[in-house]
Amino acid sequence: MDFRAIVMGIAFALMWSSAFTSARIIVADASPLASLALRFLVSGLLGVGIARAVGQDWRLTGPQWRATILFRVCQNGLYLGMNFLAMQTVEARIAAIVASSLPLLAAFAGWAVFGERLPGRALAGLAAGFGGVTLIMWARLSGGVDPAGVALCFGAAVALTVATLAVRNASSGGNLLMIVGLQMLVGAACTGLAAVLFEPLSVRWTPSLVAAFLYTTLVPGLLATWVWFALVQRIGAVRAATFHFLNPFFGIAVAAVVLDEALGPVDVLGVAVIMAAILAVQRARAAPAGRLARS
Secondary structure, eight states, X not given: OOHHHHHHHHHHHHHHHHHHHHHHHHHTTBOHHHHHHHHHHHHHHHHHHHHHHTTXXXXXXXHHHXXXXXXXXXXXXXXIHHHHHHTTTSOHHHXXXXXXXXXXXXXXXXXXXXXXXXXXXXXXXXXXXXXHHHHHHHHHHHTTOXXXXXXXXXXXXXXXXXXXXXXXXXXXXXXXXXXXXXXXXXXXXXXXXXXXXXXXXXXXXXXXXXXXXXXHIIIXXXXXXXXXXXXXXXXXXXXXXXXXXXXXXXXXXXXXXXXOOOOOHHHHHHHHHHHHHHHHHHHHHHHXXXXXXXX
């Protein structure tokens, strides 16, 4: 892993984690699903337009199209949709902490569903990581956090796990920026339909809403997705996922600074355990991949 990959990984983790704070600001003043659909539409049109300007086209391979549609239905339609709904009643840091369990869920799915062999330290990391998440959620639920909102966050994390399984096919074969743009348009269609069917439109125009919408559209929405796919192409999905260990820290840090969300000792302990667990699991999974690459 070279210096450029490290910078890309840290930048992605920071941008990805900050999306929960900007989403929390948006849903305070606007309908969540409609806001999300508009964000995807703007990001998608920008991505496709820039891709066309630099010579990319939308004639993707069959696997790319399948992965593009699956990834965005799961990530945009389910993961982000459920998180936007959840953050009407739960804090941004709660959603960020639950979502940061993605590497743990992906490793568990690989072991339990696909028969992937995991070293003992990876299994120990899984147990510790889920223990850290449980510690934080138990404390929050005992303190009166909305259980339905927390359930939506966990459902979103499962959807993101499924979406992640499609990343490798979606990011291979070139046309990277075009794929990102098309994925955004797929997400706009999914969330737009859901907004029309299930959500009354409500908007209160405020400077914070406009700023948060522009930020989440351009930075976590478009730039972070492009950086992630570029990072996967550069170092592989398993090594790239190692940077997710930074997400719990960045998620609560941004929420604390921007939204003034209070942190308790249980939160700090739980986040430290989750970060260590994610790093242990990803390093354990990356080790066999590195040996295979050298052989």
